[in-house]
Amino acid sequence: xxxxxxxxxxxxxxxxxxxxxxxxxxxxxxxxxxxxxxxxxxxxxxxxxxxxxxxxxxxxxxxxxxxxxxxxxxxxxxxxxxxxxxxxxxxxxxxxxxxxxxxxxxxxxxxxxxxxxxxxxxxxxxxxxxxxxxxxxxxxxxxxxxxxxxxxxxxxxxxxxxxxxxxxxxxxxxxxxxxxxxxxxxxxxxxxxxxxxxxxxxxxxxxxxxxxxxxxxxxxxxxxxxxxxxxxxxxxxxxxxxxxxxxxxxxxxxxxxxxxxxxxxxxxxxxxxxxxxxxxxxxxxxxxxxxxxxxxxxxxxxxxxxxxxxxxxxxxxxxxxxxxxxxxxxxxxxxxxxxxxxxxxxxxxxxxxxxxxxxxxxxxxxxxxxxxxxxxxxxxxxxxxxxxxxxxxxxxxxxxxxxxxxxxxxxxxxxxxx
Amino acid sequence: xxxxxxxxxxxxxxxxxxxxxxxxxxxxxxxxxxxxxxxxxxxxxxxxxxxxxxxxxxxxxxxxxxxxxxxxxxxxxxxxxxxxxxxxxxxxxxxxxxxxxxxxxxxxxxxxxxxxxxxxxxxxxxxxxxxxxxxxxxxxxxxxxxxxxxxxxxxxxxxxxxxxxxxxxxxxxxxxxxxxxxxxxxxxxxxxxxxxxxxxxxxxxxxxxxxxxxxxxxxxxxxxxxxxxxxxxxxxxxxx
Ligand SMILES: Nc1ncnc2c1ncn2[C@@H]1O[C@H](COP(=O)(O)OP(=O)(O)O)[C@@H](O)[C@H]1O
Ligand SMILES: [Mg+2]
Numbered sequence: 001x002x003x004x005x006x007x008x009x010x011x012x013x014x015x016x017x018x019x020x021x022x023x024x025x026x027x028x029x030x031x032x033x034x035x036x037x038x039x040x041x042x043x044x045x046x047x048x049x050x051x052x053x054x055x056x057x058x059x060x061x062x063x064x065x066x067x068x069x070x071x072x073x074x075x076x077x078x079x080x081x082x083x084x085x086x087x088x089x090x091x092x093x094x095x096x097x098x099x100x101x102x103x104x105x106x107x108x109x110x111x112x113x114x115x116x117x118x119x120x121x122x123x124x125x126x127x128x129x130x131x132x133x134x135x136x137x138x139x140x141x142x143x144x145x146x147x148x149x150x151x152x153x154x155x156x157x158x159x160x161x162x163x164x165x166x167x168x169x170x171x172x173x174x175x176x177x178x179x180x181x182x183x184x185x186x187x188x189x190x191x192x193x194x195x196x197x198x199x200x201x202x203x204x205x206x207x208x209x210x211x212x213x214x215x216x217x218x219x220x221x222x223x224x225x226x227x228x229x230x231x232x233x234x235x236x237x238x239x240x241x242x243x244x245x246x247x248x249x250x251x252x253x254x255x256x257x258x259x260x261x262x263x264x265x266x267x268x269x270x271x272x273x274x275x276x277x278x279x280x281x282x283x284x285x286x287x288x289x290x291x292x293x294x295x296x297x298x299x300x301x302x303x304x305x306x307x308x309x310x311x312x313x314x315x316x317x318x319x320x321x322x323x324x325x326x327x328x329x330x331x332x333x334x335x336x337x338x339x340x341x342x343x344x345x346x347x348x349x350x351x352x353x354x355x356x357x358x359x360x361x362x363x364x365x366x367x368x369x370x371x372x373x374x375x376x377x378x379x380x381x382x383x384x385x386x387x388x389x390x391x392x393x394x395x396x397x398x399x400x401x402x403x404x405x406x407x408x409x410x411x412x413x414x415x416x417x418x
Numbered sequence: 419x420x421x422x423x424x425x426x427x428x429x430x431x432x433x434x435x436x437x438x439x440x441x442x443x444x445x446x447x448x449x450x451x452x453x454x455x456x457x458x459x460x461x462x463x464x465x466x467x468x469x470x471x472x473x474x475x476x477x478x479x480x481x482x483x484x485x486x487x488x489x490x491x492x493x494x495x496x497x498x499x500x501x502x503x504x505x506x507x508x509x510x511x512x513x514x515x516x517x518x519x520x521x522x523x524x525x526x527x528x529x530x531x532x533x534x535x536x537x538x539x540x541x542x543x544x545x546x547x548x549x550x551x552x553x554x555x556x557x558x559x560x561x562x563x564x565x566x567x568x569x570x571x572x573x574x575x576x577x578x579x580x581x582x583x584x585x586x587x588x589x590x591x592x593x594x595x596x597x598x599x600x601x602x603x604x605x606x607x608x609x610x611x612x613x614x615x616x617x618x619x620x621x622x623x624x625x626x627x628x629x630x631x632x633x634x635x636x637x638x639x640x641x642x643x644x645x646x647x648x649x650x651x652x653x654x655x656x657x658x
Contacts, residue, residue, distance in 0.1 A: 005534045009520070016522035317518040320479060321532045321580075322507030324500070412479050415470065415514060415592065 005323075006330035014335060017307065021339065024303045028343020028391055029350060031296035035289050035387040036351035036379070042285045043383065044376035046278050050246060053274065054267055056152045056211035058118075058240035059249045062108065062256070063263045064096040097235040098262075108239060111259055115252050118150035118242035123226035125237065128192040129173075129219055131181045138177060138217045140191065142226020143240070145172075151240050152214065154207045160185045161205030166222050171201035174215035175208040191219065193229045201225070210370055238262075289390070296343075297394040300336055304402035308332060315406050316414025325407040332403035333396065340395020344388040351387075355379055427587065427620055428453040428476070433485030435471050435643075445471040447643040449485070455587075456618045458611060460631035460651070463640035469624040470592055472640070476622060477510055477590050478502040490587055507536055511581030511619075513591040513610075517573040519565035519580075525572075526552065526561040529579040536584065544583055551579050555609055571602040578610055582617070589614060591623040595630065603627065 014021045098104065101121055109119050123142035128135055141148070145166045149155050154163040159175050166172060171189065183189060183203055190200045201221060209215055227233065243249050249266040257264050268275060315328055361374040435446040445468045453459055461469050474480040475487060478494055486495045489509060497505065519528040529548055533540040552558050555575045565573055574594065581589050594610065595603035607630045614621045623634065631637050632651050639647045
């Protein structure tokens with residue numbers, strides 16, 4: 001229980017030495033503002049960067065295993081008999097596909113029921129799109145539009161036409177591909193697959209997602225049309241997966257690899273360099289936070305050491321009158337606590353106002369011509385707790401030294417000093 | 419063998435104090451005396467004769483090297499720090515040469531500070547009596563003044579009231595008038611003398627003002643850490 005004595009003396013001293021109190025609160029508030037600002041901004045930048053990568057692609061791709069070439073002399077039969085030459089493994093079909101995929105779909109869904117937010121069959125392959133004399137090589141994706149929209153929101157980004165309810169013989173393409181081909185809604189294009197199959201499709205929709213890879217080079221058709229173009233029958237080329245938390249993708253992939261006879265790739269493997277850049281950024285923001293915290297702590301400690309030495313005589317006399325060491329200690333520990341809590345509150349308030357203002361600022365992205373936030377700011381409860389928790393803990397820690405000096409004041413020395 | 423403890427409220431028996439150090443300093447040597455309840459004792463002596471050392475022992479701020487001290491029948495010679503703090507709060511009031519009032523608190527709050535140390539309940543209990551004391555010393559109009567708004571004499575009067583706040587049995591004063599001009603010193607002394615007489619408190623006051631000492635009940639003279647003389651103030655007045 002905080003004694004009313006310590007609290008009343010602590011508060012009185014703080015309100016009496018207003019200038020010094022405001023100065024200390026200002027230092028803490030500035031530090032908290034800096035911490036919240038830096039962490040929210042870096043957080044926001046990372047979220048923006050990661051989402052530009054992960055919003056337009058499946059987080060995991062589940063594909064048939066590529067057969068590794070087998071080394072014959074590693075086989076046990078070869079070691080038993082030096083003249084063994086081995087059997088020639090039956091050459092796999094060049095095209096890799098998953099037959100009878102429906103039971104697999106259920107099985108995969110059951111393995112990670114909580115972590116997977118989307119799981120769907122898809123067909124994926126190279127295609128040449130042509131319109132009159134123009135030929136452009138592109139990527140063909142066949143899927144059910146209502147399902148695939150969970151991987152990337154095309155329906156919400158249609159420049160013209162529709163994605164949902166795509167019929168056989170219809171295709172949806174990106175705005176840049178449409179421009180290059182010179183096609184519009186309702187025009188017909190022809191698609192030539194690597195298997196040599198040609199089909200023609202009507203443009204039912206043109207999307208504009210802002211993701212270059214999608215808008216420039218991807219053609220969506222219904223699953224069935226893609227299967228026949230790539231001569232897959234009822235088979236698919238893989239499953240596309242979205243996970244709840246993008247940063248757990250690799251862990252989930254690891255789990256699935258152990259339990260499934262498929263090759264599983266996560267977005268994290270494909271973006272290792274970006275991710276290690278993010279780690280470095282995390283590290284440097286933690287350094288900034290650490291140094292800011294330490295300097296705020298030193299400022300509190302310095303100001304409190306001064307106030308203890310100014311109060312030296314009064315402390316001695318209070319002790320002579322019967323103040324315990326604990327009561328004296330609490331006076332100064334409470335001051336540290338009050339200063340840091342006030343500073344943290346003000347810092348939070350200021351940084352919220354600042355972040356609110358900055359997050360309203362917009363700029364026009366040069367590549368897409370779309371308005372985007374100048375500062376991608378993500379203020380989280382976590383940032384708030386870390387910034388404020390650090391400030392309050394620092395205030396307490398910083399006051400320990402001056403408070404214990406105060407509690408050690410010897411009344412006899414004070415009395416002698418007179 | 420023991421002096422009559424029951425009749426005396428404060429008893430010092432063969433007390434010695436040696437300050438350790440490269441050259442240990444003996445500040446007190448075989449000091450014995452007993453003080454009756456309500457007695458006003460002045461301690462005089464040259465500078466360095468051991469007056470403050472003795473007062474610090476009686477105030478439980480320091481411990482004796484030899485001998486024993488009883489306060490109100492309690493042996494206080496070897497107390498733990500916690501016990502000493504409690505007894506200081508309950509039984510002792512201090513007045514120093516300088517007032518050491520807390521600048522952030524009003525005169526009334528300063529005077530009630532020892533009560534606040536003991537808990538808010540104690541503040542509530544003692545406040546009415548304290549208001550009466552402010553009236554009694556002519557500071558009723560200055561209850562809410564800060565120390566810096568008071569004159570030197572007024573500050574020291576508040577310090578006296580602070581020493582009385584917890585209804586202590588003993589008041590220990592180390593040159594309480596040492597920082598005042600003689601008119602003010604006289605006034606403050608008279609006040610302390612009268613109030614403590616009315617309230618029947620025991621006072622041990624160190625002073626080097628022989629005129630004031632002569633107005634005590636009894637004067638103990640220290641010399642090089644020993645009691646040189648211990649006699650009624652009237653006798654001292656005759657001598658000088
Ligand atoms: N803390 C200490 N360490 C060493 N010597 C001390 C200490 N305090 C007091 N003394 C010595 O003890 C003697 C008595 O001092 P003191 O009690 O202050 O006398 P007075 O109050 O009568 O002037 C002096 O010689 C002084 O120097
Ligand atoms: Mg002295």
